[in-house]
Structures are given as structure tokens and as C-alpha cells.
Amino acid sequence: MHNSKEEYLEAIYNLTRGGKAATTSDISKRLNISPSSVTEMFKKLAEDGYITYSPYQGVTLTEQGTALGEKMARKHRLLERFLHDTLKIGKDKVHEEACAMEHTLSDEAERALCLALKYPDRCPDDGKMIPPCNLDFASCQECREWNKGNFRELGKRKKDVISLLELKTNREATIAFIRGGKSMLQRLCDMGLTPGTKITVSRIAPLKGPVEINIRGSKLALGNRIAGNIFVEAPEKCKPPVKKD
Amino acid sequence: MKDAPESAMLIDSSETGSSVTDRRLTLALAGNVNVGKSTIFNQLTGLAQETGNWGGKTVEVKKGTLYHHGLQIDIVDLPGIYSFATYSPEEQITHEYILTQSPDVIINVVDATSLERNLFFTLQLKEMGQPVVLVLNYNDIARKKSINIDTGLLGELLGVPVVDTIAIKGIGVHEFVDKALELLDKSRSNAGKLKYGTEVEQRIDKVIELLNNASPKTASRWLAIQLLEGKNPLSLSEDEKISAVVSQAEKLTGELVSMHGEDISTIISAERYALAASITEKVSSRTSNVKKFSNILDNITLHPVFGYFLFFLTLAAILFVVSLFGEWVTGVIEGFFESFKPEITGPAMDIFWNGGVIGFYAALIVAIGFILPFFLILSWLSESGYLPRIAFLMDRPCHTLGLHGMSSIPLIMALGCNVPACMACRVMNNKRDRLLATFLTTMVPCAARTSIVLGLVGAFIGWQWAVGVLFFQFLLIYLIGLALNKIMPSTSPGIIMEIPEYRWPSLKNVWRQAWLRFKEFLVIGVPLIVIGSIVIEALNVFNWLDYITDILAPVTVSWLGLPAFTGVLLIFGILRKEANLALLISFAGGAAITTIMTPLQMVVFTIVILIYIPCISTIAVLLKETGIKVTALMVLAEIGLAILIGGIAYRLLGLFL
Numbered sequence: 001m002h003n004s005k006e007e008y009l010e011a012i013y014n015l016t017r018g019g020k021a022a023t024t025s026d027i028s029k030r031l032n033i034s035p036s037s038v039t040e041m042f043k044k045l046a047e048d049g050y051i052t053y054s055p056y057q058g059v060t061l062t063e064q065g066t067a068l069g070e071k072m073a074r075k076h077r078l079l080e081r082f083l084h085d086t087l088k089i090g091k092d093k094v095h096e097e098a099c100a101m102e103h104t105l106s107d108e109a110e111r112a113l114c115l116a117l118k119y120p121d122r123c124p125d126d127g128k129m130i131p132p133c134n135l136d137f138a139s140c141q142e143c144r145e146w147n148k149g150n151f152r153e154l155g156k157r158k159k160d161v162i163s164l165l166e167l168k169t170n171r172e173a174t175i176a177f178i179r180g181g182k183s184m185l186q187r188l189c190d191m192g193l194t195p196g197t198k199i200t201v202s203r204i205a206p207l208k209g210p211v212e213i214n215i216r217g218s219k220l221a222l223g224n225r226i227a228g229n230i231f232v233e234a235p236e237k238c239k240p241p242v243k244k245d
Numbered sequence: 246m247k248d249a250p251e252s253a254m255l256i257d258s259s260e261t262g263s264s265v266t267d268r269r270l271t272l273a274l275a276g277n278v279n280v281g282k283s284t285i286f287n288q289l290t291g292l293a294q295e296t297g298n299w300g301g302k303t304v305e306v307k308k309g310t311l312y313h314h315g316l317q318i319d320i321v322d323l324p325g326i327y328s329f330a331t332y333s334p335e336e337q338i339t340h341e342y343i344l345t346q347s348p349d350v351i352i353n354v355v356d357a358t359s360l361e362r363n364l365f366f367t368l369q370l371k372e373m374g375q376p377v378v379l380v381l382n383y384n385d386i387a388r389k390k391s392i393n394i395d396t397g398l399l400g401e402l403l404g405v406p407v408v409d410t411i412a413i414k415g416i417g418v419h420e421f422v423d424k425a426l427e428l429l430d431k432s433r434s435n436a437g438k439l440k441y442g443t444e445v446e447q448r449i450d451k452v453i454e455l456l457n458n459a460s461p462k463t464a465s466r467w468l469a470i471q472l473l474e475g476k477n478p479l480s481l482s483e484d485e486k487i488s489a490v491v492s493q494a495e496k497l498t499g500e501l502v503s504m505h506g507e508d509i510s511t512i513i514s515a516e517r518y519a520l521a522a523s524i525t526e527k528v529s530s531r532t533s534n535v536k537k538f539s540n541i542l543d544n545i546t547l548h549p550v551f552g553y554f555l556f557f558l559t560l561a562a563i564l565f566v567v568s569l570f571g572e573w574v575t576g577v578i579e580g581f582f583e584s585f586k587p588e589i590t591g592p593a594m595d596i597f598w599n600g601g602v603i604g605f606y607a608a609l610i611v612a613i614g615f616i617l618p619f620f621l622i623l624s625w626l627s628e629s630g631y632l633p634r635i636a637f638l639m640d641r642p643c644h645t646l647g648l649h650g651m652s653s654i655p656l657i658m659a660l661g662c663n664v665p666a667c668m669a670c671r672v673m674n675n676k677r678d679r680l681l682a683t684f685l686t687t688m689v690p691c692a693a694r695t696s697i698v699l700g701l702v703g704a705f706i707g708w709q710w711a712v713g714v715l716f717f718q719f720l721l722i723y724l725i726g727l728a729l730n731k732i733m734p735s736t737s738p739g740i741i742m743e744i745p746e747y748r749w750p751s752l753k754n755v756w757r758q759a760w761l762r763f764k765e766f767l768v769i770g771v772p773l774i775v776i777g778s779i780v781i782e783a784l785n786v787f788n789w790l791d792y793i794t795d796i797l798a799p800v801t802v803s804w805l806g807l808p809a810f811t812g813v814l815l816i817f818g819i820l821r822k823e824a825n826l827a828l829l830i831s832f833a834g835g836a837a838i839t840t841i842m843t844p845l846q847m848v849v850f851t852i853v854i855l856i857y858i859p860c861i862s863t864i865a866v867l868l869k870e871t872g873i874k875v876t877a878l879m880v881l882a883e884i885g886l887a888i889l890i891g892g893i894a895y896r897l898l899g900l901f902l
């Protein structure tokens with residue numbers, strides 16, 4: 001039962017990432033479960049505080065739901081990469097395998113897997129982005145160098161992060177986390193993209209084109225993939241709107 | 246007598262044999278990309294380094310000589326660099342130069358309108374204890390944006406002399422040489438003023454202390470920081486004492502990492518930026534911040550639809566303008582010379598007129614009518630800042646070839662001349678990308694090759710055919726890119742590029758840039774073509790030409806369906822591509838080319854010319870950039886491709902023409 005909850009949240013996470021709500025029929029198609037069982041599960045998930053559910057508009061994830069859904073999506077995609085890259089299992093098979101394994105992968109193993117695979121950012125079958133981890137690191141290099149103490153003592157990230165690709169244009173945000181290898185991190189830092197710096201995206205070219213950003217008073221163009229690996233603190237949208245000046 | 250600031254005489258760098266003074270001073274220009282280093286270099290030395298409004302033009306160390314108040318000073322132009330933690334090959338060159346050649350003074354050129362970003366590198370120079378003169382360039386633009394910088398305070402904070410310049414107008418460039426000379430007389434130990442955050446600073450001090458105990462000679466702030474960053478620059482670890490310091494430093498690094506919760510290189514970068522930002526804050530004031538013209542222009546030029554439209558319009562406009570201009574120049578020059586045409590009596594006269602004179606004016610037609618306007622337009626575009634926009638627009642399409650947008654800059658430059666374009670391929674930071682882009686670059690029709698498309702196909706068959714041939718060539722380039730991408734899959738992480746603001750180019754500079762490239766066509770190209778034309782005419786007159794053309798006839802005549810004489814042109818074209826059109830004109834002996842070639846032959850000939858081989862100068866650059874094996878492979882591939890496609894075109898297009 002626990003597993004299927006995670007499965008649902010993962011599916012809703014994938015469907016609502018673009019900002020839309022997911023409907024019963026979306027989920028029913030995706031998980032291959034009858035609409036009536038889906039509706040039933042929606043009620044349960046809503047009771048547990050994972051989703052907000054209104055019969056005609058569909059469902060969206062709450063903060064708690066997003067966290068769990070994202071976690072499952074991350075584990076799923078990391079496993080896909082592992083199955084594909086390391087174990088050389090065919091692209092067509094990795095999805096199902098990963099579906100079965102994701103629920104038993106601990107968070108500690110998830111981190112180890114991510115490090116062993118050198119911080120992968122895309123899944124092998126459909127090229128979807130692997131969500132970032134929720135550990136309190138500003139870069140993968142920092143995570144790699146963290147080697148003392150108990151995994152459980154590792155702090156969780158205080159704020160949600162989104163990638164530059166998901167950030168609305170012309171909205172200022174603060175760099176929170178950079179995913180990638182050492183030389184890429186070094187270059188981005190040297191170009192002024194140090195964690196904690198304010199950044200705005202002024203243009204995102206369509207069809208996975210490059211991204212134009214403003215940082216420290218100058219404009220840079222970043223490739224789509226690089227921009228997708230730069231994460232900023234998510235603007236707080238779930239909370240009631242603050243008075244604007 | 247005028248006593249102008251030009252007490253500095255300008256001479257060429259190459260011949261500097263005898264040492265007049267006891268020791269030549271060396272000033273090296275270093276700084277971020279696109280800050281005006283090469284412009285300053287050109288002003289000081291009178292040489293012709295490539296300039297333009299985008300980052301990464303200079304890819305090699307270039308030396309020049311400045312005569313300053315009776316002193317001979319070596320001026321060195323270096324590729325742009327953001328950080329000593331280098332990323333691209335040209336940054337590596339600068340890094341190595343500064344470390345190994347230790348110039349007397351480093352002229353750190355910075356962009357006054359983007360001080361914070363630029364000071365990041367300045368701080369690294371100071372850490373190294375390099376003798377630095379800070380040059381604040383782009384003062385005209387800073388003024389326009391009402392950015393005021395307190396140079397006195399900036400100099401005090403950094404402990405370096407600071408000079409304002411407007412490089413493009415030559416304002417201030419001789420002053421900083423004076424400052425550099427003054428600096429040499431002073432002792433320099435003023436790096437201590439720059440402090441990072443206390444946690445980092447304490448540890449730097451501790452490492453310096455440890456180094457002082459272990460090996461006082463090598464101890465420096467820079468080495469201490471390097472050790473903290475986990476880099477061991479001098480392979481010092483053989484020494485036991487030093488390796489003890491190294492492991493101590495590692496421990497200190499560990500402390501910092503756990504305190505800041507960040508990776509060490511991130512911590513150091515952040516410290517440098519924090520310092521750069523605080524200095525910038527102190528010294529500069531910005532009064533207004535209006536929406537810039539450049540931003541508005543970008544809404545159009547980078548627009549996902551209009552942007553591409555504008556790009557293609559630009560390309561079309563270039564072709565249109567050049568072909569109109571070329572046609573006009575052809576008429577004028579031909580008319581002028583033909584009015585002197587004597588009666589041809591005997592072989593000597595024939596060789597003189599049909600070989601020498603027509604060869605001469607045909608070469609002039611191609612150079613002035615086609616190549617010069619191309620260079621002018623491309624140099625204008627480059628100075629305006631449009632090239633990085635093209636890189637932005639083309640990033641997505643380039644990804645289908647496993648390249649990123651930066652590679653479109655060499656491809657555009659190649660429309661002028663392949664030689665600098667092949668060198669510009671160094672802007673790509675991995676080898677595979679560089680190779681692929683270089684190969685594609687050699688396939689791009691340069692101005693000399695385009696002259697034949699416009700002057701032959703365009704002029705005698707129709708513009709639709711000219712456009713068609715060019716379109717086909719670009720399609721071919723794309724297809725080859727796709728094929729190569731299959732063979733060598735991409736590993737490139739993607740583009741990271743500064744997008745400079747648009748600037749209205751200084752027309753003087755545009756002319757200068759175009760002229761410096763164009764000069765070679767006049768000085769080397771024209772004489773070569775005249776000689777070639779005389780030789781060919783002589784061979785023709787005495788009926789010896791057939792011996793040469795017969796060798797190539799199986800390919801040229803039987804397979805490609807071309808007239809036999811084209812064999813000589815193809816051979817000669819390896820030297821100079823523009824010779825093909827010029828020699829054709831002279832071969833026709835003043836009559837229309839239609840008398841010696843059918844339209845079908847014109848098209849096939851042009852297609853072959855576009856593909857068949859890079860010219861000799863390009864081959865020379867290829868050898869340097871890629872080595873003999875790859876160059877040979879590229880040349881052979883292009884010859885094979887030209888023969889294959891030319892033959893197919895002859896058979897297929899025969900149905901239409």
C-alpha cells in the first residue's frame with residue numbers, strides 16, 4: 001500500500017511539473033488503474049495532506065507531496081541510469097525495473113548511487129531531468145567531499161529549489177545548488193555564479209535552446225543543459241501572496 | 246615642429262635583432278575576454294590583431310614592439326582569461342605565459358562598465374604578487390551610462406596604479422606605459438592590503454607561516470591559496486617538509502569546507518567575488534539605470550522567430566549587396582582597361598595583354614569588387630556585437646551536430662576568410678568540437694570562393710542559381726556535420742558565453758580591420774594571379790597547355806564534363822581561390838565567359854571549386870591547428886567529395902541546363 005502511494009505521488013509529480021493540475025483520467029491512464037480506484041486513492045492522499053483534490057479541477061501536490069513525489073522521481077531516474085550505464089540493460093527495460101526498485105532504495109543509497117554515477121542529470125530513456133537531491137549541499141563537489149559522520153546527521157535543504165529552466169523570466173532568484181563535475185562548477189563560479197548570488201533569467205530560447213541570464217551586472221548565455229543544472233531557491237508560490245509594493 | 250604624443254614610433258615586431266638597450270622590458274596585456282586588449286595592442290604597436298565585439302578572438306600570444314621615449318618595449322597581447330583555474334585552451338596559453346615568461350609588468354585591462362566581474366581576475370593577479378597596472382577601458386561607454394569610478398580610491402584599495410582609457414580612440418594608452426615604467430622603479434610589496442573574510446584569511450596566513458618555515462624561498466600568498474585550494478602548482482611534494490605543509494593545508498581546507506558548507510574552490514571564488522563586489526561598491530557610483538537600447542534590440546535579434554528571420558535576411562543582404570557592388574566594379578574596371586586594348590599581333594603581345602593586363606585587372610575586379618565588400622561587412626558585424634547573438638540563435642541548431650552555438654562564430658567568420666576562422670575554432674574548449682568545427686569551417690565558401698558563385702553563376706545564369714549553389718553548399722556542410730557527429734559523438738557540456746552589449750562600430754576601426762585583411766589580397770594575390778595568368782597564356786600560345794590539362798582530363802573532361810583548360814585553374818586555385826574567377830576572365834580574353842563555358846559547365850565548375858580543397862594558407866593553418874594526419878584526411882576527403890558531387894551534379898543538372 002505504501003508503495004502504491006509513492007507510485008501515485010511520483011505520477012502526479014511528473015504530470016504536474018509544468019504547473020498544470022493532473023486529472024483522474026491522466027493518472028488512470030498512466031498507472032493503468034481504473035478511474036474509480038484512482039479517485040479513492042486521491043481521497044486518501046488528500047487526507048494525508050499530500051495533495052489538494054477538487055473533483056473537477058484535478059489534483060495538485062502540496063509541499064509535502066511534492067517532496068515525496070520528487071524524491072521518488074529522482075530515485076526512479078537514478079536507478080534507470082544505473083541499470084542502463086553500469087549494468088548495460090536496454091533502454092526499453094530500465095523503466096519497469098526501476099519502478100520495482102525505487103521503493104526500497106534508501107536515501108543513503110540514493111546519495112551513494114548519485115555520487116557513483118557522477119551526478120547524472122538526465123534519464124537514459126526519455127532524457128527527462130533527474131530532480132536534484134534534498135540534501136543541504138551547494139554543489140555536488142561539496143557532497144562528494146562530505147565524508148564524515150553519520151548520514152542521518154546530514155541536514156536537509158531548507159528551501160525548495162528549481163532549475164533555471166523552470167524559473168520565470170525576469171524574476172530575481174538566489175543560486176542555491178549547482179550540479180555537475182568539478183571543472184564545470186569551477187568555471188561557473190569563476191564566471192560569477194557562486195552559490196548565494198542573485199541571478200535573473202532574461203530569455204529562454206524555445207526547443208531546449210540556450211538561456212540568457214543576468215548576473216553581477218552582465219549578460220551570459222548558458223547552454224540549456226548547463227542552465228538545467230543550476231538551481232535557485234524557489235520563489236514562494238504556495239504561501240498566500242505577500243503584499244506587493 | 247609638432248611634438249605629438251606619438252613620441253612612440255611604430256615599427257613591426259618581426260625584425261628586432263640587435264639589443265639596443267641592456268634589457269628589453271616586456272608589458273603583457275591581460276584581462277577578461279573582450280575588454281579591448283587587442284585594440285590597445287594595435288594602438289601601441291601598429292600591428293593588426295583581430296578585434297571585434299565578442300569574446301575569444303585572440304587565441305595566441307602575439308608580440309609587438311613599442312618605441313616609447315627612446316625605449317624599446319615589448320608589448321604582448323594575450324588571449325582573454327577569466328580565471329587562473331583555466332577552462333579553455335586559449336586561457337591556458339595566457340596562464341602559462343604569465344607563469345613562465347614573467348613579464349615585467351602586467352597591464353590588466355578591465356571593462357569599466359563591468360568592474361565587479363573584471364576585478365575577479367585582477368585579484369588573482371594581485372594574489373600572485375604580479376606587478377600590475379590597471380587599465381580601465383571603455384570609459385566612453387561608462388560615461389554614457391553615467392558610471393563614475395573613483396580611480397584614485399580604486400588604486401589605493403588595490404595597491405596598483407590605475408589609468409583611464411578609451412582604447413578605440415587611443416586615449417590613455419601611452420599614459421599607462423609611463424605608469425608601468427614608474428612601477429618598475431618602485432619596490433612592490435603592497436599586496437597585503439587585500440583581505441578576504443577572516444576565516445579564510447587566518448588560514449592563508451597559517452599556510453604562509455608554515456611555508457616560511459619549510460621553504461622560505463617559495464613561500465607566497467599565492468602558493469598558500471593554491472595549496473588551500475588543493476592544487477599543488479610546483480610539484481613540491483618530493484620535499485618532505487613541503488609535503489608536511491601540504492597535508493597541513495589539507496586539514497585547514499577541511500575546516501573551511503565544514504564551516505562554510507561549500508566546496509573549497511567555491512569558497513575561494515566566492516571570497517574573491519565578495520571582495521571584488523565590495524571594492525566596486527566603494528569606488529563606483531551609478532546614477533541612472535535606463536532601459537538600454539541594446540536590450541530592446543535584443544528583443545528583436547534574439548526573438549525565436551524574428552531573430553532567425555533577421556539572421557537569414559542579413560545573410561541574403563550581404564550576398565545581394567556584394568553581388569551588386571561586384572557587378573558595378575566589374576563594369577568600371579573592365580571598361581577602363583578595355584578602352585586601351587591594342588591590336589593583338591604576335592605571341593608577345595598576346596601574352597602581355599591577354600595574360601598580363603587582363604590578368605591584372607581581373608584580379609583587381611575580384612579583390613575590390615567581391616572580397617573587399619565582404620570583409621567590410623563582416624568586420625562591421627563583428628564590431629557591432631551581432632556575432633554572439635548569432636551564436637545564441639544557432640546554439641539549438643548546432644546541437645543537432647553535437648556542437649554548441651559558439652561554433653557558429655568561426656563559421657560566419659569563414660564567409661570572409663577561412664584562415665582566421667580556423668584559428669577561431671579554438672573558442673571551443675574540447676578537442677572533438679574543435680576538430681569538427683574546423684572541418685566544417687574549411688567547407689564554408691569564403692569571400693574568394695563566393696566571388697565565383699556571384700561573378701560566374703550569378704552574373705551569367707541568374708541569381709536563383711547562385712543562391713541555389715550556395716544553399717546546396719550549406720546543406721552539404723550540415724550533412725557532413727551530421728555524419729561526423731555519428732562517427733565522433735559529442736561530449737560537449739554546452740555554451741558559456743558573455744553576451745556583450747551592442748555597440749555602434751567605429752567606422753575607422755571597421756575599415757582598418759577590413760583593410761588589414763584585404764591588403765594581403767592586393768600584395769600577394771594580385772601579383773600571383775598576374776604571374777599565373779601570364780604563364781597560362783604563354784603555355785596556351787605555344788600550345789603546351791594540353792600537356793598539363795591532359796593529365797587531369799579523365800577527371801575534368803570525362804567525369805565532370807568541364808572544358809580541359811579548367812584543369813590548370815583548379816591547380817592554380819589551390820594557391821589563391823580568387824584566382825579561379827580572375828583567370829577565367831583573363832582566359833576569355835576580355836570576351837564574355839559564356840564563349841568558353843556552357844551554363845552547365847559553369848555550375849559544375851563552381852560546385853567543384855566550393856568543395857575541392859582548402860587554399861594553401863588554410864592548409865598551413867590546418868597543419869598548425871590539427872596536425873598533419875588530420876589535415877591530410879580533411880584535404881583528401883574534400884577532394885574526393887568534390888569529384889563525387891561534381892560528377893553527380895553534371896549528370897543531374899544536365900537535365901535542366
Ligand SMILES: Nc1nc2c(ncn2[C@@H]2O[C@H](COP(=O)(O)OP(=O)(O)OP(=O)(O)O)[C@@H](O)[C@H]2O)c(=O)[nH]1
Pocket residue numbers: 277278279280281282283284285295296297298299300301302303304323324325326382383384385386410411412413414627628629748754
Ligand atoms: N566604445 C569603445 N569600444 C572599444 C574600446 N576599446 C575597444 N573597443 C571595442 O571593443 C571590442 C573588443 O576589443 P578587443 O580589442 O578585440 O578586445 P580583446 O580584449 O582583445 O578581446 P579578446 O581577444 O576576444 O579577448 C572591439 O569591437 C573594439 O573595437 C573603447 O574604449 N570604447
Ligand SMILES: [Mg+2]
Pocket residue numbers: 282283284294295296302303322323324325
Ligand atoms: Mg584580443
